[in-house]
Amino acid sequence: MTDNDKFFSSENQEELKKLMAHYRCAIMEIETKFRVLDEEFSLRHDRNPISSVSTRLKSRESLLDKLQRKGLEVTAQNIENNINDVAGVRVICPFTDDVYVLARALARQNDIDIIRIKDYIENPKENGYRSLHIIVAVPIFLANETKKMRVEVQLRTIAMDFWASLEHQLRYKKNTESEEISAELLSCAKISADLDSRMNSLRSKIYG
Amino acid sequence: MTDNDKFFSSENQEELKKLMAHYRCAIMEIETKFRVLDEEFSLRHDRNPISSVSTRLKSRESLLDKLQRKGLEVTAQNIENNINDVAGVRVICPFTDDVYVLARALARQNDIDIIRIKDYIENPKENGYRSLHIIVAVPIFLANETKKMRVEVQLRTIAMDFWASLEHQLRYKKNTESEEISAELLSCAKISADLDSRMNSLRSKIYG
Amino acid sequence: MTDNDKFFSSENQEELKKLMAHYRCAIMEIETKFRVLDEEFSLRHDRNPISSVSTRLKSRESLLDKLQRKGLEVTAQNIENNINDVAGVRVICPFTDDVYVLARALARQNDIDIIRIKDYIENPKENGYRSLHIIVAVPIFLANETKKMRVEVQLRTIAMDFWASLEHQLRYKKNTESEEISAELLSCAKISADLDSRMNSLRSKIYG
Amino acid sequence: MTDNDKFFSSENQEELKKLMAHYRCAIMEIETKFRVLDEEFSLRHDRNPISSVSTRLKSRESLLDKLQRKGLEVTAQNIENNINDVAGVRVICPFTDDVYVLARALARQNDIDIIRIKDYIENPKENGYRSLHIIVAVPIFLANETKKMRVEVQLRTIAMDFWASLEHQLRYKKNTESEEISAELLSCAKISADLDSRMNSLRSKIYG
Numbered sequence: 001m002t003d004n005d006k007f008f009s010s011e012n013q014e015e016l017k018k019l020m021a022h023y024r025c026a027i028m029e030i031e032t033k034f035r036v037l038d039e040e041f042s043l044r045h046d047r048n049p050i051s052s053v054s055t056r057l058k059s060r061e062s063l064l065d066k067l068q069r070k071g072l073e074v075t076a077q078n079i080e081n082n083i084n085d086v087a088g089v090r091v092i093c094p095f096t097d098d099v100y101v102l103a104r105a106l107a108r109q110n111d112i113d114i115i116r117i118k119d120y121i122e123n124p125k126e127n128g129y130r131s132l133h134i135i136v137a138v139p140i141f142l143a144n145e146t147k148k149m150r151v152e153v154q155l156r157t158i159a160m161d162f163w164a165s166l167e168h169q170l171r172y173k174k175n176t177e178s179e180e181i182s183a184e185l186l187s188c189a190k191i192s193a194d195l196d197s198r199m200n201s202l203r204s205k206i207y208g
Numbered sequence: 209m210t211d212n213d214k215f216f217s218s219e220n221q222e223e224l225k226k227l228m229a230h231y232r233c234a235i236m237e238i239e240t241k242f243r244v245l246d247e248e249f250s251l252r253h254d255r256n257p258i259s260s261v262s263t264r265l266k267s268r269e270s271l272l273d274k275l276q277r278k279g280l281e282v283t284a285q286n287i288e289n290n291i292n293d294v295a296g297v298r299v300i301c302p303f304t305d306d307v308y309v310l311a312r313a314l315a316r317q318n319d320i321d322i323i324r325i326k327d328y329i330e331n332p333k334e335n336g337y338r339s340l341h342i343i344v345a346v347p348i349f350l351a352n353e354t355k356k357m358r359v360e361v362q363l364r365t366i367a368m369d370f371w372a373s374l375e376h377q378l379r380y381k382k383n384t385e386s387e388e389i390s391a392e393l394l395s396c397a398k399i400s401a402d403l404d405s406r407m408n409s410l411r412s413k414i415y416g
Numbered sequence: 417m418t419d420n421d422k423f424f425s426s427e428n429q430e431e432l433k434k435l436m437a438h439y440r441c442a443i444m445e446i447e448t449k450f451r452v453l454d455e456e457f458s459l460r461h462d463r464n465p466i467s468s469v470s471t472r473l474k475s476r477e478s479l480l481d482k483l484q485r486k487g488l489e490v491t492a493q494n495i496e497n498n499i500n501d502v503a504g505v506r507v508i509c510p511f512t513d514d515v516y517v518l519a520r521a522l523a524r525q526n527d528i529d530i531i532r533i534k535d536y537i538e539n540p541k542e543n544g545y546r547s548l549h550i551i552v553a554v555p556i557f558l559a560n561e562t563k564k565m566r567v568e569v570q571l572r573t574i575a576m577d578f579w580a581s582l583e584h585q586l587r588y589k590k591n592t593e594s595e596e597i598s599a600e601l602l603s604c605a606k607i608s609a610d611l612d613s614r615m616n617s618l619r620s621k622i623y624g
Numbered sequence: 625m626t627d628n629d630k631f632f633s634s635e636n637q638e639e640l641k642k643l644m645a646h647y648r649c650a651i652m653e654i655e656t657k658f659r660v661l662d663e664e665f666s667l668r669h670d671r672n673p674i675s676s677v678s679t680r681l682k683s684r685e686s687l688l689d690k691l692q693r694k695g696l697e698v699t700a701q702n703i704e705n706n707i708n709d710v711a712g713v714r715v716i717c718p719f720t721d722d723v724y725v726l727a728r729a730l731a732r733q734n735d736i737d738i739i740r741i742k743d744y745i746e747n748p749k750e751n752g753y754r755s756l757h758i759i760v761a762v763p764i765f766l767a768n769e770t771k772k773m774r775v776e777v778q779l780r781t782i783a784m785d786f787w788a789s790l791e792h793q794l795r796y797k798k799n800t801e802s803e804e805i806s807a808e809l810l811s812c813a814k815i816s817a818d819l820d821s822r823m824n825s826l827r828s829k830i831y832g
Contacts, residue, residue: 021251025244032240033349036233040350043229047793052676094786105351141241142248143313159819162718162782166823169671173830181829188822195783195815199790202808206797255585260468302578367611370510370574374615377463381622389621396614403575403607407582410600414589437667441660448656449765452649456766459645521767527735557657558664559729 015076020057023087025140026149027055030089033112033138037105045207049098051158056088084115084135085152092161096121096200099132099155106136106153113137115150121160127182128189129164131156159192159199223284228265231295233348234357235263238297241320241346245313253415257306259366264296292323292343293360300369304329304408307340307363314344314361321345323358329368335390336397337372339364367400367407431492436473439503441556442565443471446505449528449554453521461623465514467574472504500531500551501568508577512537512616515548515571522552522569529553531566537576543598544605545580547572575608639700644681647711649764650773651679654713657736657762661729669831673722675782680712708739708759709776716785720745720824723756723779730760730777737761739774745784751806752813753788755780783816 031053038050058066063079063086072078079086093099099121107114115135124130132155137148156164167185239261246258266274271287271294280286287294301307307329315322323343332338340363345356364372375393447469454466474482479495479502488494495502509515515537523530531551540546548571553564572580583601655677662674682690687703687710696702703710717723723745731738739759748754756779761772780788791809 018251021247025247028240028243028247032236035236036348037351039229039233039236043226094789108351109349110354111349140244141317141319143245144316146318158782158786162823165718166827170826170830181826184822184826188819188826191815191819191822195812195819198808198812198815199786202794202805202812203790205805206794302581366574366578370615373510374619378618378622389618392614392618396611396618399607399611399614403604403611406600406604406607407578410586410597410604411582413597414586434667437663441663444656444659444663448652451652452764453767455645455649455652459642524767525765526770527765556660557733557735559661559732562734 012075016079019076019080020086022140022142022147022149023057023151025142026138026151027057027087027089029138029140030087030136030151030153031055033106033109034089034091034102037102041101047207049093049095049102051092051094053092054090056090058083058086058088080150084150087149087151088154089151090154090156090161093155093157094199095203096157096196097204099157103132103134103155106134111139113148121156124189124193127167128186129167130160130189130193131164157196159196163189163192220283224287227284227288228294230348230350230355230357231265231359233350234346234359235265235295235297237346237348238295238344238359238361239263241314241317242297242299242310245310249309255415257301257303257310259300259302261300262298264298266291266294266296288358292358295357295359296362297359298362298364298369301363301365303411304365304404305412307365311340311342311363314342319347321356329364332397332401335375336394337375338368338397338401339372365404367404371397371400428491432495435492435496436502438556438558438563438565439473439567441558442554442567443473443503443505445554445556446503446552446567446569447471449522449525450505450507450518453518457517463623465509465511465518467508467510469508470506472506474499474502474504496566500566503565503567504570505567506570506572506577509571509573511619512573512612513620515573519548519550519571522550527555529564537572540605540609543583544602545583546576546605546609547580573612575612579605579608636699640703643700643704644710646764646766646771646773647681647775649766650762650775651681651711651713653762653764654711654760654775654777655679657730657733658713658715658726661726665725671831673717673719673726675716675718677716678714680714682707682710682712704774708774711773711775712778713775714778714780714785717779717781718823719827720781720820721828723781727756727758727779730758735763737772745780748813748817751791752810753791754784754813754817755788781820783820787813787816 034050034053038048041047041049063083064074066083067074067078070082072082091102093102103117106112113136115137117135118133120129120131120133134153134155135150136153137150139146139148166188170181170185242258242261246256249255249257271291272282274291275282275286278290280290299310301310311325314320321344323345325343326341329338329340342361342363343358344361345358347354347356374396378389378393450466450469454464457463457465479499480490482499483490483494486498488498507518509518519533522528529552531553532549533551534549536545536547536549550569550571551566552569553566555562555564582604586597586601658674658677662672665671665673687707688698690707691698691702694706696706715726717726727741730736737760739761741759742757744753744755744757758777758779759774760777761774763770763772790812794805794809
C-alpha cells in the first residue's frame with residue numbers, strides 16, 4: 001500500500017473527499033468575488049483590472065508531502081488546520097497598480113478574513129520571483145451550514161506571470177541549476193520589473 | 209428620439225449603467241450558489257441535481273415596456289424598486305425532486321432573503337406551463353459597499369424546459385393562436401408532466 | 417503489474433499516448449463541423465438544431481476490456497484498426513427532425529467517410545434505447561501530416577438523452593434488474609417517444 | 625437613414641448576414657487548427673506553444689469605413705473580394721520561437737492557402753509594434769457546399785501582446801499624442817523585445 005493509497009483508503013477517506021469539495025467551493029466563491037470586482041472596475045474606469053483568473057487545488061501528493069514534512073498524520077483536520085494553500089486562486093493583472101487596487105478591494109470585504117499577506121513585489125525573492133500572496137478565509141454556503149475555508153490568492157502582472165512560468169519550467173528540468181542560468185533568469189526578472197514599472201507609469205500619466 | 213434613446217441618454221444614464229452592472233454581479237453570486245450546491249450534492253449522492261444553469265438580463269426594451277405599463281418614469285430607482293425579474297437565473301434539473309431539494313437549500317441560506325415563491329409545478333399555468341419561480345435578494349460585494357439585489361430564480365426539469373422553449377417559439381410565430389395548436393400544446397404539457405412523474409418515481413425507487 | 421499498468425508501461429506507451437492525442441484532435445474536428453452547421457442552420461431557419469454537444473474519449477480500462485474480449489494484444493495499431501468508438505461526440509437536438517437534418521449534412525461533406533450507420537430511432541433497442549449512431553472517419557491536420565481518424569457520432573433528442581441517462585444510472589446500481597423496473601423503464605421510453613413525435617409534428621405544423 | 629442602417633437594410637441584407645456567418649465559421653475552423661497543433665506540440669515537447677487564442681469579427685462600422693475609403697459600394701461581394709481582415713484570429717505564444725513554429729505548421733497544411741505574410745517581428749512598425757500577420761484562405765464545410773474564406777491570423781508573444789494592448793488603449797485617449805509619450809512607448813517596445821529575446825534564448829538553452 002503506497003502513501004498515496006493510504007491517503008484515500010484511510011478511515012477518514014470520506015472526510016477527505018468532503019474537505020476537498022469544500023475547498024473547490026471556496027475557490028468558486030473567491031473567483032466570483034474577482035469577477036464582481038472586475039465588472040465594477042470596468043464600469044468605473046472603462047478598462048479591466050483583471051487579465052485572467054486561474055485556480056488550482058493542491059494534489060494529494062503535495063498534501064501528503066507537506067503533512068509528512070510537518071510530522072503530521074494524514075487527516076482532514078490536520079490539512080484544514082495546518083495547510084494554508086490547499087486552494088489557490090491566481091489573478092493576472094495588466095498593471096502593477098491593478099494588483100494593489102484589487103488586493104485592497106478584497107481586504108475591505110466584511111465577509112472575508114485576511115490571515116496573512118506576503119508582498120514579493122515590494123520584496124522580491126532572491127531568484128527574482130515577484131507576486132502578492134494573500135491568505136484569506138471565505139465563507140461557503142452549503143445546504144445545511146456556512147463554513148469558512150482558507151484560500152491562497154496570488155496577484156501578479158502579466159510580466160511577473162510570464163517570468164514565473166518560465167522559472168517553474170526550468171526548476172523541473174535537469175542540468176538547469178547552473179550559475180549562468182540562475183544569473184540570466186535574475187537578469188530577466190529585473191528587465192521584467194523595469195518594463196512593469198515603465199508601463200505602469202505610462203498608464204497612470206494618461207488615466208491619472 | 210426614440211424611447212430606447214431616452215433610456216440611455218437620460219440624465220440618469222450613468223445610474224442605469226451602474227444598476228445593470230450590479231444585476232450582472234447578482235447573477236454571478238446566484239450562479240455560484242448553485243455551483244456550490246451542485247458540488248456538495250454530487251459528493252453526497254453521487255449524482256448531479258443540476259443539468260445546466262443559464263442566465264439572462266432583461267433588455268432595455270422590456271424594462272421600458274414594463275415601466276410604461278406601470279405608469280412609472282424611467283429611472284434606476286424605479287427599476288430597482290418595482291421590477292423583480294431584471295436579473296434571471298434558470299436552473300434545469302433532471303428530476304422534479306431535484307427542483308425542490310435545490311429550492312429548499314437556497315431558501316435556508318442566511319445571506320439570502322426570499323421575497324416571493326410561485327409554484328407553477330404544483331399549480332401549472334392554464335396553457336400547461338410548469339416551473340418553480342423564486343424571487344430572492346442576494347448581497348453583492350462591491351469595492352466599497354455591500355448591496356442586496358433581486359434576482360428571479362426559475363427551477364424546472366429538462367422536460368418542463370423543453371416544453372417551455374417550444375411554447376416560447378410558437379408564441380412569437382404568426383398564425384399559431386389556433387385552438388387546435390393550443391390544445392395540442394396542452395396535451396404535450398400533460399404527457400411531459402406524466403413522464404416527469406414516472407421518471408422521478410423510478411429514480412426514487414432505486415436511490416431511495 | 418496490473419493490466420492497467422501494462423497498458424501504459426508497454427513498449428508502445430509513446431505510440432498509445434500519441435494515438436489518444438490524435439483521437440482528441442478528431443473530436444475537435446467533428447465538434448467544429450457541428451458548430452459550423454449550427455451557425456448555418458440558425459441563419460437559415462432562425463432556430464438552433466443543436467441543443468448541446470458533449471464529447472468523450474474511451475478510458476484505458478474500457479479499451480483494455482474491449483481488446484481482451486476480442487483476443488487482441490494491447491497495441492496502438494490494434495486499437496486504431498479494431499475499435500470504432502474510441503472517440504465519441506454526442507449531439508443533442510430539440511426535435512427528431514433535427515437529428516436527421518444534421519446527419520444528412522454531415523454525411524454530405526466530402527472530407528468525411530461514413531463507415532457505418534445504426535438507426536436506433538427507427539428501430540429502438542429492446543430496452544427502449546433510441547439514438548442515431550454514425551461511425552465516421554475525419555481528417556486531422558497535424559504539423560507534418562494529415563491523417564484520418566474514426567469517431568462515433570451519437571445524435572439524439574433531449575427526451576431520448578434524458579431517458580438514456582436515467583437508464584445508464586440504473587444499470588450501475590445494484591438490485592435494479594427487477595422485471596418491474598425494466599417494464600417501467602420501457603414504458604417511460606414509449607411515453608418519451610410519443611412526446612418527441614407530438615412535439616416534432618407541432619413544430620413542423622408551424623415552421624413547415 | 626444612417627450609413628449603419630443602410631448597411632443592413634440594403635437589398636443585400638440577407639447576403640451580408642450570410643457572409644458574416646460564413647466568416648464566423650472560418651474563425652472556428654482556424655481556431656480548431658490551432659487547438660489541434662497545440663495538442664500535438666504538447667505531446668511532443670511537453671509544453672504548450674499557445675498561451676491563448678482570441679477571435680474577432682470586424683464590426684459593421686469598420687467594414688463601412690473601409691469600403692468607403694476604397695470608394696466601393698456596400699455589397700457582400702465587395703467585402704469578400706476586397707477586405708482581408710473581416711475575420712481575425714489572434715494567437716498568443718510564450719516564446720518568439722513558438723510564433724514561427726506555429727506559423728510554419730499552419731502554412732504546411734494542404735487545405736489552406738497562404739495569401740500574404742507580414743512579419744512585424746523581423747521588421748517592427750515605426751511606433752514599436754511587433755507581430756506576425758498571415759492572411760489565409762480556409763475551407764468551411766456548409767450543409768450543401770464547401771467554400772474558402774479569408775482570415776487574418778495574428779501571432780505574437782505575451783510581451784508583444786501586452787505592449788500592443790497598452791498602445792491600443794492610448795490611441796483612443798485624448799491628449800496622448802505628445803512626443804514624450806510616443807518616445808516612452810517606443811522605449812517600452814524595445815525593452816519588451818529585449819525581454820522576449822533573452823527569455824527565448826534561456827528557453828532554448830534548456831530545451832535545445
